[in-house]
Amino acid sequence: ILNVEQSPQSLHVQEGDSTNFTCSFPSSNFYALHWYRWETAKSPEALFVMTLNGDEKKKGRISATLNTKEGYSYLYIKGSQPEDSATYLCAFAGGTSYGKLTFGQGTILTVHP
Amino acid sequence: DAGVIQSPRHEVTEMGQEVTLRCKPISGHDYLFWYRQTMMRGLELLIYFNNNVPIDDSGMPEDRFSAKMPNASFSTLKIQPSEPRDSAVYFCASSFWSQPQHFGDGTRLSIL
Numbered sequence: 001i002l003n004v005e006q007s008p009q010s011l012h013v014q015e016g017d018s019t020n021f022t023c024s025f026p027s028s029n030f031y032a033l034h035w036y037r038w039e040t041a042k043s044p045e046a047l048f049v050m051t052l053n054g055d056e057k058k059k060g061r062i063s064a065t066l067n068t069k070e071g072y073s074y075l076y077i078k079g080s081q082p083e084d085s086a087t088y089l090c091a092f093a094g095g096t097s098y099g100k101l102t103f104g105q106g107t108i109l110t111v112h113p
Numbered sequence: 114d115a116g117v118i119q120s121p122r123h124e125v126t127e128m129g130q131e132v133t134l135r136c137k138p139i140s141g142h143d144y145l146f147w148y149r150q151t152m153m154r155g156l157e158l159l160i161y162f163n164n165n166v167p168i169d170d171s172g173m174p175e176d177r178f179s180a181k182m183p184n185a186s187f188s189t190l191k192i193q194p195s196e197p198r199d200s201a202v203y204f205c206a207s208s209f210w211s212q213p214q215h216f217g218d219g220t221r222l223s224i225l
Binding site: 032049098102105106 | 143144146155156158161163168169204206208210211212213214215216217218219
């Protein structure tokens with residue numbers, strides 16, 4: 001059983017604050033780490049796929065880093081806006097099946113105006 | 114590209130009835146996944162296919178659940194007989210290899 005854990009479980013911030021959260025995953029048999037954004041009443045939407053140790057990806061105010069040796073990834077949001085409120089899921093690809101993703105439980109972010 | 118298409122969007126039916134959920138993946142994608150979202154367990158993988166072949170169905174709750182993928186452009190998830198505890202949102206997703214998965218809009222299932 002692959003263990004993918006995210007912390008914190010939920011986060012409340014004020015508009016304009018910068019924030020970050022963590023995803024930890026198995027450091028062996030690693031293939032890729034995905035981040036998804038999931039707004040209420042919608043379906044998950046891919047943000048990033050990272051494959052190389054030390055990878056850093058950026059999309060607007062959101063960025064992510066990857067450390068495959070120690071098995072963690074950080075997602076950063078700079079200058080949070082109310083529209084950033086969503087659940088952020090990370091997912092690990094590796095083990096014995098590279099096509100299958102093992103999802104974490106997610107971090108629920110609420111940005112207050 | 115129309116994205117992953119699921120039908121129906123909502124289904125309300127009585128306990129004991131057969132329920133069939135449908136999914137059309139994105140053309141060219143070789144993986145198809147069925148997920149269930151519940152408050153208790155979050156997003157859980159039920160079954161996935163690679164090139165139309167079921168690879169891992171260990172997430173299927175019990176024999177009442179079955180899934181098929183007769184061709185590259187269509188998959189069904191069937192529950193027979195349905196029970197109230199099957200009420201959830203069911204998502205279908207597709208991907209090419211381990212590229213990002215594209216999710217459908219989901220089917221909100223309510224079993225009375």
